[in-house]
Amino acid sequence: MADSDLQRTHPLTVVVRSAKVLSQTLVGLFAVMVFGAARDGGLAVLGFAALVLLISAITAGSAWLTWSYFLYGIVGDDLVIQSGWLIKKHRSIPLARVQGVDIRADLFSRLMGLSDVVVQTAGGGSGDAEAKIGSIPLASAEMLRAHLISGKRREVAAVAPAATTTAAPVGDAGPESAPQPAAAAAAAASDPLSHMSDFRGMLGGDQHPETETVFEHAVPLSSLVVAALTSNAPLVALFAAVGFSGQVFQMFGSDTTDAATSVVSSLALPALLLSGILLFVVVGGIAVATTVARDFGFRVRRAGPRLETEAGLMERRMTSVPVRRIQAVIVESTPLRRLFKLSAVRVNTAGFGRSEDNQSTTASALIPITSSKQVRPLMHQLLPEAEQFPQTKQVPPHALRFYVLLPTSLTALATLAAVGLPLAANAALQTSEALALATPLILTASVLLAAGIVATTRVLAWRAAGFGADKNAIAVTYGVFGRYRVRIERSRIQSLAIRQSPFQRHAGLATLHLATVSGSSESVFRVRHMGLSDAVAIENWYSPDPVV
Amino acid sequence: MISCAIVGCSERAPEQTVLYTGTMSDLQTPANHLDPRVKTAWRLEAGLAVIVPLMIAIVFPALASMMGIPGWIALAAFALMMGVVILVVGIFPEIRYRRWRWEVREEEIRLREGLIIVTQTVIPMVRVQHVDTAQGPIMRALGLSDVHIWTAANKHTIPALTDEHAADLRDRIATLARVTDDGGL
Numbered sequence: 001m002a003d004s005d006l007q008r009t010h011p012l013t014v015v016v017r018s019a020k021v022l023s024q025t026l027v028g029l030f031a032v033m034v035f036g037a038a039r040d041g042g043l044a045v046l047g048f049a050a051l052v053l054l055i056s057a058i059t060a061g062s063a064w065l066t067w068s069y070f071l072y073g074i075v076g077d078d079l080v081i082q083s084g085w086l087i088k089k090h091r092s093i094p095l096a097r098v099q100g101v102d103i104r105a106d107l108f109s110r111l112m113g114l115s116d117v118v119v120q121t122a123g124g125g126s127g128d129a130e131a132k133i134g135s136i137p138l139a140s141a142e143m144l145r146a147h148l149i150s151g152k153r154r155e156v157a158a159v160a161p162a163a164t165t166t167a168a169p170v171g172d173a174g175p176e177s178a179p180q181p182a183a184a185a186a187a188a189a190s191d192p193l194s195h196m197s198d199f200r201g202m203l204g205g206d207q208h209p210e211t212e213t214v215f216e217h218a219v220p221l222s223s224l225v226v227a228a229l230t231s232n233a234p235l236v237a238l239f240a241a242v243g244f245s246g247q248v249f250q251m252f253g254s255d256t257t258d259a260a261t262s263v264v265s266s267l268a269l270p271a272l273l274l275s276g277i278l279l280f281v282v283v284g285g286i287a288v289a290t291t292v293a294r295d296f297g298f299r300v301r302r303a304g305p306r307l308e309t310e311a312g313l314m315e316r317r318m319t320s321v322p323v324r325r326i327q328a329v330i331v332e333s334t335p336l337r338r339l340f341k342l343s344a345v346r347v348n349t350a351g352f353g354r355s356e357d358n359q360s361t362t363a364s365a366l367i368p369i370t371s372s373k374q375v376r377p378l379m380h381q382l383l384p385e386a387e388q389f390p391q392t393k394q395v396p397p398h399a400l401r402f403y404v405l406l407p408t409s410l411t412a413l414a415t416l417a418a419v420g421l422p423l424a425a426n427a428a429l430q431t432s433e434a435l436a437l438a439t440p441l442i443l444t445a446s447v448l449l450a451a452g453i454v455a456t457t458r459v460l461a462w463r464a465a466g467f468g469a470d471k472n473a474i475a476v477t478y479g480v481f482g483r484y485r486v487r488i489e490r491s492r493i494q495s496l497a498i499r500q501s502p503f504q505r506h507a508g509l510a511t512l513h514l515a516t517v518s519g520s521s522e523s524v525f526r527v528r529h530m531g532l533s534d535a536v537a538i539e540n541w542y543s544p545d546p547v548v
Numbered sequence: 549m550i551s552c553a554i555v556g557c558s559e560r561a562p563e564q565t566v567l568y569t570g571t572m573s574d575l576q577t578p579a580n581h582l583d584p585r586v587k588t589a590w591r592l593e594a595g596l597a598v599i600v601p602l603m604i605a606i607v608f609p610a611l612a613s614m615m616g617i618p619g620w621i622a623l624a625a626f627a628l629m630m631g632v633v634i635l636v637v638g639i640f641p642e643i644r645y646r647r648w649r650w651e652v653r654e655e656e657i658r659l660r661e662g663l664i665i666v667t668q669t670v671i672p673m674v675r676v677q678h679v680d681t682a683q684g685p686i687m688r689a690l691g692l693s694d695v696h697i698w699t700a701a702n703k704h705t706i707p708a709l710t711d712e713h714a715a716d717l718r719d720r721i722a723t724l725a726r727v728t729d730d731g732g733l
Contacts, residue, residue, distance in 0.1 A: 350700065494701035497669040499662075515701040523701060544655035544672050 006071035006080060012112050013070075013135035017063040018056070019108060025055055072133050074147050079119060081131055093131060097121055099350045100321040101145045105138075107314050115141045119148060120349070149306060149320050215381040216301040219368055224298060227344065227369035228291035230336040237284035245276035295368050302382050307347070309365065325349050327516045328488045328525070329366075329386040331375055335481035343372045345379065348518040389487050390475040392468035399509055399529035403462040408455045415450040419443055457481075467512070467527045467534070469541050474514065476525045486525055492516055496542045498535045510535040578651035578658040578668075585690050586648075586708030590641035592686050598633050605629030650706045652721060657697060659704060675699045676725035681714045697721060 033048035069085040079093045098119055105115035115138050119131040133144070219227075296313035307326075310318040328348040337343060345367040367378055379387040423439050457480045464484075466477040474493070476486045497513040504510055512527040512535050527535075540546040605626050612622035640663055649660040657671040677700055683693045693714035695706040709717060 494675050494699040495669055495671045495704065497667050499665055499667045501665045505666075515699070517700040539668075539670060542672075543670050544674070545653050 005075050006073035006082060009067060009070060009072070009134060009136050010114055011067070012114060013067045014060065014063045016109055016112065016114060016135050017066070018060045021059045021063070022056060025059075026052065029055070070134075074144075079131070079148060081133065091131060093119065093121055095148060095150075098148050099325045100319060101148050102320070103138075103141050103145060103318040104312075105316050109135060110316060113137060117141050117144050117148075145320060149322060214302050214304075216299060217367065217378060217382060219295070219298040221292075221296070223369050224292050224295050225288070226340075226342070227295065228288040230334060230340060230342060230369070231291060232334055233287035233291060234284045235336070237280050237287055240283055241276045241280035244279055245272055248272055248275075295365070298365070298368050300366055300382060307366065307382065311365075321347070321349050323383065323385060326383075326386070327492045327518055328486055329379075329383065330487075331389075331485040333372065333479075333483045337369075338481070338483055341372045342369055343367075343375050344369055345375060347383075348516065348523070350517040386473070386487055386489075388470070388473075389485060390468040390470040390473055392466035392475050392477050392485075395462065395465045395467075395527065395530045396509070398507060399465075399531075400459065400462050402504070402507070402509065402529040403465075404455050404458045407458055408451050411454040412447050412451040415447045416443065419446040462529075465528060465530075467530060467538070469538060474538065474541075476514070476527055488514060488516055488525065490542060493542060496539060498532075498539060500532070504529065504532075508532050512538060578649040578660050580650050582645060582648050582650075582706075582708045583692060583710055583713075584645070585692060587641045587645050589686050589690055589692060589708060590644060591637050594636040594641065598636060601629060602633055648707075652717060652724075654724060657704070657721070659706065669704060671697060671699060671704060673721075673724045676721060679718050679721045679725065681718050683711075695721070 029048060029051060033045060065085045066083070069083060069088075071080075071082040073080055074095070075092075077095050079095060079098070081089075081091045081093075083089050083091075098121060100120040102118040102120070103115050104118060109115055114135045116135060117133040119133070121131065136144070293313040295311050297316075298309070298311040300307065300309045302308075305324065306320050306322050308318065308320045310316065326347045326349055330346050330348065331343055332346070333343045344365065346364045347366050348364060366382065367375070370378060376387060420443055423443065426435075460480045461478070464477055464479040466475075468475050469490075472491075473487050473489050476488070478484050478486075494515045494517060496515070499511045499513065500509075508531060509529045510532045512530055514525045516523050516525065605628075608625055609619070609622040613619065644661070644663055647660065647662055647666060649658075651658045653673075655673050657673065657676075659667075659669045659671075661667055677698045679698065680696050681693045682696060687693060687708065690708075691711055692708045693711050695709060695714050695717050697704045697706070706717070
């Protein structure tokens with residue numbers, strides 16, 4: 001292979017990379033300068049300027065070296081990437097092994113008309129599961145993506161004019177209301193920010209280069225806000241606020257023995273409540289805003305054998321996943337979403353997941369939010385191959401004790417130790433008769449409360465646990481307050497295992513493990529404490545050489 | 549009788565018939581045992597792992613009398629340690645050996661293993677990405693090798709086969725996996 005087959009990224013890469021590094025370093029340096037100026041005056045400012053110059057020069061030099069030694073190209077049936085000026089690295093990725101291709105561009109890159117291409121290969125979430133080609137013009141990125149996702153096909157798909165597309169954003173409308181260009185235009189007009197969500201439109205590229213788009217689903221801003229509000233983020237913020245208030249209350253509460261402190265405490269209680277609420281609003285607001293910004297302008301389209309998504313306000317990201325690379329489809333209703341009959345759909349693919357940034361959720365989101373009723377019609381349009389979930393049945397009633405007994409007993413023991421030991425060590429107990437009398441009550445109440453909560457959640461987990469298979473796929477359901485349904489094609493299950501503890505053996509139960517390939521941690525799906533005969537039936541269903 | 553909800557039915561076509569049924573007796577045991585010398589290898593490995601705690605347990609009674617710790621505590625600690633040693637060196641390898649079964653068929657690999665929790669695994673040949681053999685110093689001394697079977701999701705191991713047997717099995721699995729390859733994940 002000759003190096004002439006390979007090419008460099010855009011020269012502006014040096015500027016983009018330097019700017020990113022400098023923007024992160026200079027904030028810290030500036031803070032140091034401010035503190036230094038307060039103490040040493042002008043000398044610190046001079047020192048700061050010299051340091052900035054030095055760091056800028058080093059950063060720019062390093063960025064230039066990295067850029068000049070980075071070469072990429074498609075050679076034969078491989079994507080070849082050469083990099084490194086100190087340690088040379090040569091990577092060859094067979095096109096047939098490409099799991100998906102992302103195009104990403106943060107705000108700075110977008111202003112310069114550049115984008116990154118991130119190639120996902122199978123690798124179980126390891127660092128090598130991704131290959132990034134940074135900062136190339138968007139048109140080149142689109143062409144490279146076309147090469148990569150067409151597998152061994154060398155020809156680049158012809159770029160079609162925007163007018164030929166049949167795609168239309170349809171909001172939450174299902175297939176009953178067929179996608180109409182007019183309706184799409186109306187939907188776009190009703191969303192004042194919709195123009196910002198079109199990645200290629202913003203950059204002056206072609207609206208939809210693929211003529212094969214058959215269906216497009218755009219999620220309006222209002223739905224994304226609902227999705228963020230009903231995600232787990234506000235609940236986390238609530239717990240944080242309650243935890244914070246509890247800590248502060250303990251600090252005040254322990255100091256209420258004299259009258260003066262008591263007055264202060266009585267005044268502090270409303271302030272404490274107010275600060276707790278404020279904390280919840282601020283933390284929750286930031287979490288919701290981050291989620292909305294991440295999913296902003298979310299669109300998913302089915303383009304022939306591929307699913308393409310784009311989303312993001314600050315960093316715009318386009319993901320292209322060949323349908324045959326999808327390992328599992330997950331329909332999820334978080335606790336809040338269940339209340340409002342809302343669901344989200346995401347897909348597990350081999351490459352995405354623990355990537356270098358936090359975009360894994362977006363990478364795998366297929367439908368960020370929709371009404372539960374609309375899941376099936378939307379899936380029918382976007383992913384008809386996985387539209388049908390096999391009917392499921394619950395794990396047997398006598399499995400309930402396996403779900404409840406052990407976790408509840410362990411929790412009761414842990415609570416007994418956590419509450420009982422400090423109480424026993426409390427010197428006040430030795431002197432106060434009233435406290436000594438109250439101790440068993442406090443202990444019993446704590447243990448009952450903790451055990452009751454755990455038992456309730458375990459009963460809910462038992463109720464949610466289910467499984468079922470049809471000819472092509474298996475469905476697994478689980479959850480506690482939320483509800484999750486997973487569909488895995490039989491051909492995507494890498495291995496199947498049946499596990500039995502001695503207690504399960506005695507009760508005729510087993511735990512089923514289905515191993516799939518996924519960049520995320522959620523790659524093994526389990527059905528705990530199902531009937532052994534059902535597990536054997538599933539094993540026979542899966543086995544290429546079944547017993548029956 | 550397996551309900552139609554488990555296999556063979558779907559939300560859209562509940563009238564489809566049951567494809568497979570299964571009973572406890574269908575959880576068939578793979579045919580082959582490991583090489584019996586694996587027990588020696590496991591015992592040596594376990595022995596190396598417990599040698600430091602064992603030494604502490606041996607010298608503890610002497611130290612305890614010097615430190616004024618009651619003799620029965622030192623004795624109980626020693627007895628406990630000896631119990632652990634007997635379990636991990638003497639009994640566990642024997643149980644593991646008896647439980648461990650494997651079978652390589654034309655279209656799948658079946659493994660059964662486990663000391664307390666027994667796991668039976670099915671790996672379709674079409675899902676095998678690659679296969680290799682490996683041996684550590686103890687295994688090398690005993691002339692044994694492990695066979696590692698890699699799928700895209702995880703690694704499975706058939707431990708302690710004779711070197712020749714492991715090499716043959718590795719080549720056989722590689723050949724069968726190539727024959728059934730479907731060209732990707």
